[in-house]
Amino acid sequence: MGSSEKVFRIGSCAPGTRMSPDLARRAQALTQKAYGGKVELVFHPQCFRRAGHFAGEDHERIDALVELANDPKLDAVWFARGGYGACRVAEFAIPHLDAHARAKRWMGYSDAGFLLAGLCGAGFENVAHGPMPVDLFREDGEEAFLRGLAWLVKQDRAALEPSLKPGEKALAFNLTILSQLLGTPLEPDFSGRVLMLEDVGEYMYRIDRYFFHVTSNAAVKRCAGIRLGRCSAVPKNDPDFVLTEEEVARFWCERSGIPYLGRADIGHDSANRVAPFT
């Protein structure tokens, strides 16, 4: 094996929506530029498949995930992007994951939260909420991409969400995705964990309704507290909702008895920091 043993290999699949080959090439070029031959980023061909809304049929997305996860030559699985579709994959893929999968580092956010939750619930210890290759499409997206890579490759503490204290356990989700996995087999254990929540493209009345749903849940109430990430691209409410997202978060935290702990440096943007689940 020789020098090849020192290469850190990352496999990427798309459990939801399709990714463009062009973006994958940009991700590989940037990885090469930043790490030379020390890091290899491999995109499973499934990323570029298309079946209606999804990056291939359910069974293709399930198979690609299981293949990467159980591959002993790979050190990490990086979800290429979100979109929608991971909830059609997670319950079928996770039972097929072996010890190689368990030893890997995992990262993604947004729709990939269905998988982060399910993996955490299955006892996987190296799961993190953080940037994905698709972030390269954003303004300053290279920063996000390199931050994600730095966490996966060398667990660079500079990538971490800054409020995290040593020994503090966290979970981080898109608010919509968390709402949609509560009460399903993908629900993780919230007990004693700081719960970070962000969202994108949702009306304020929906953010308010999601907070009702999430904070009224008995399992969520066992969390150590909620931190609010960024809510971006909020469409204009008509009439004006008056309350801001932080006022909404405080309202529902107070009503449910969950401590509101302040803001979290996560969101659907280039500044999105890494929140490990362990």
Next chain:
Amino acid sequence: MGSSEKVFRIGSCAPGTRMSPDLARRAQALTQKAYGGKVELVFHPQCFRRAGHFAGEDHERIDALVELANDPKLDAVWFARGGYGACRVAEFAIPHLDAHARAKRWMGYSDAGFLLAGLCGAGFENVAHGPMPVDLFREDGEEAFLRGLAWLVKQDRAALEPSLKPGEKALAFNLTILSQLLGTPLEPDFSGRVLMLEDVGEYMYRIDRYFFHVTSNAAVKRCAGIRLGRCSAVPKNDPDFVLTEEEVARFWCERSGIPYLGRADIGHDSANRVAPFT
């Protein structure tokens, strides 16, 4: 009391969004035209209040609902409209309802589903999913309004959702609202009941995600089966979702082991029929 005892009195409040006084006047004129003095429809002034998104502050909407519900002179509470906000009202209002409230007939749909669910969960026996006064804004809205009125006043069987069989217990909800009340104190008992679901204005990928959420829920799985109402005003999915809403419903029912029972004649439209919860 004399002849006044023969008048059927309906009180209307708006637990979510505001209603226009003009629509209320049209509703009262149509009630007068259809029933003469035999039916009285009273709109609580709260319906016309405004506090940001809502028809008055939370406490105003809670107080109006409790006031109408416990008023011994009223025979029914008819939710004037949906919008958004009933989830901020239900848990606070329901514990204050007395025997007069319990004896009344109740009807609404959409966002009012939070209240229908909570009332059903609290053992109220005369709760129905059906048209509301706000339906008058629709094309052919008078049909919907008069159908709702006929159910409230005389439990007219012609108003009923036609698949309902004698002795069959049902629940009916907007799919989004049901998703958002699962796991909260408003969740009703699904055991042995036919569950009818409709939605409006949601992307197909969201309808799919809601079906994942709802059919993965252990409590929902105890229902007798799901019937799909209309999913209207579905925005264009890009790329095309390929699956129709009925294919989505069948997919998730099959996956979860819940019987798919066919279509239900409910929806956000003038054809919306009445589905009593008893």
